[in-house]
Each structure stands twice: as structure tokens, then as C-alpha cells.
Amino acid sequence: MIIRPATPADYPALADLWYDSWQSIGISNETDLSREGVRARFHQEAASRWALYVAERDSKPAGFLALVPEESRIDQLFVDPASKGAGAGLALLNHAKGLMPEGIVLTTHETNQRARAFYEREGFVLTSIEPDAYHRRAKCHYAWRPAV
Numbered sequence: 207m208i209i210r211p212a213t214p215a216d217y218p219a220l221a222d223l224w225y226d227s228w229q230s231i232g233i234s235n236e237t238d239l240s241r242e243g244v245r246a247r248f249h250q251e252a253a254s255r256w257a258l259y260v261a262e263r264d265s266k267p268a269g270f271l272a273l274v275p276e277e278s279r280i281d282q283l284f285v286d287p288a289s290k291g292a293g294a295g296l297a298l299l300n301h302a303k304g305l306m307p308e309g310i311v312l313t314t315h316e317t318n319q320r321a322r323a324f325y326e327r328e329g330f331v332l333t334s335i336e337p338d339a340y341h342r343r344a345k346c347h348y349a350w351r352p353a354v
Contacts, residue, residue, distance in 0.1 A: 207261055207262065207263045207268065207293065207294060207297055208261070208262050209259055209260070209261050209262075209271075209297055209298065209301045210259065210260060210262065211257075211258065211259055211260075212252070212258040212259060212260045212270060214252075216258075216260055216267065217248060217249055217252055218245070219267050220248065220258075220260060220267055220270045221244055221245040221248035221249070222241070222245070223267055223269070223270065223284060223286050224244055224248060224270070224282065224284050225239075225241045225244040225245075226286070226287055227269075227284040227285060227286060227287055228244075228284070230287040230290075231318055231320070231321075233315060233317045233318060233343065238341070251272065251281070252272070255274055255281075256272040256273065256274065256281060256282075257272070257273040257274075257275050257305075258270065258271070258272050258273075259271040259273075259298065259301060261285075261294040261297055261298050263289065263292070263294070267286065268285060268286050268289040268292070268294035269283070269284055269285035269286060269289060269294035269295060269297075269298055270282070270283075270284060270298070271283050271298040271299075271301060271302055273302060273305065273306070275305070275306065277311070278306050278308065278309055278310055278311060279310065279311050279312060280299075280302055280310055280311075280312040281312075283295065283298055283299065283302075283312075285298075295324060296328070299324075299325075299328055303350070303352075307352060308351075308352070309349065309350060309351045309352065310330075310349070310350045311333075311347065311348065311349050311350075312325070312330070312347075312348050313345045313346060313347050313348070314345070314346050314348070315338075315341075315343045315344070315345060315346070316335060316343060316344035316345070316346050317343060317344075322346060325348050325350075326348075328350075329350050330348040330349065330350045331348065331349055331350070332346055332347070332348055333347045333348060333349050334346075334347045335347070
């Protein structure tokens with residue numbers, strides 16, 4: 207597996223990976239974007255604020271990482287449903303730790319138990335939970351700091 211900066215040529219496949227992965231979690235509801243909405247948001251965010259990386263296995267995207275470096279924040283980390291459990295998520299998370307060694311923050315939904323367990327196993331600490339009335343889910347805020 208390699209991790210490399212994403213290019214605009216990657217965006218359509220990564221946007222579809224994002225949508226498919228989100229749907230595979232099983233917590234979506236009618237407030238979430240359609241596939242076309244996700245594609246539009248992906249292109250907008252990638253052009254305006256994300257530092258974007260793709261994990262590739264056999265020349266195919268296995269996952270992606272969207273960072274907001276000025277906030278030391280992981281905005282998105284998604285793995286292709288067919289690649290879950292094969293190390294893409296961990297490789298992307300370790301890449302983020304290498305790029306932001308002073309610490310990282312992120313949010314995930316309270317009901318996304320697999321993601322929460324993954325982040326906690328990798329040293330992230332739950333700092334707060336807040337309601338997200340629009341999406342009718344609670345958001346969990348996590349932080350990672352390197353061991354001293």
C-alpha cells in the first residue's frame with residue numbers, strides 16, 4: 207500500500223468511495239447528502255481547504271485522508287468498504303500523525319462504534335460529546351497527543 211497526495215484526477219473515485227463507505231456504516235439518515243451532493247462537497251472541500259491523501263493498493267484507492275492542517279484536524283478518514291480491516295485506515299492515520307506530530311483533533315458520530323473503537327485503540331481520547339440537531343446524531347470529539 208502506498209499513501210500519496212491526491213490529485214484532481216482522483217476526486218471522482220474518492221468522492222464515490224466516501225459515499226459508499228458512509229453508506230456501509232449503517233447510520234445514515236435523510237439529512238445526509240446524496241451521491242451527487244457528496245461529489246459536489248468533495249470537490250469544494252478539496253479545492254478550498256483540505257490537504258488530501260489517498261491510500262492505494264494495486265493502483266486502486268483503498269481509502270483517503272482529508273486534513274485541515276492549520277487546525278491540526280482530521281476532517282475525513284474513510285476506507286473503501288471492500289478494504290476495511292486490511293490496514294488502509296491505520297496507514298492513513300499514521301500518515302496524519304507523521305504530518306501533525308504535535309497532536310490531532312477529529313470528530314466522529316457517536317453511533318459510529320467501529321470508528322470510535324479504532325481511534326481509541328490508536329491513542330485518541332474522547333474529549334466531549336455534543337448534539338448535532340441537524341443530523342440528529344451526537345458528535346464525539348477526540349484528541350491525540352504524542353507520548354511524552
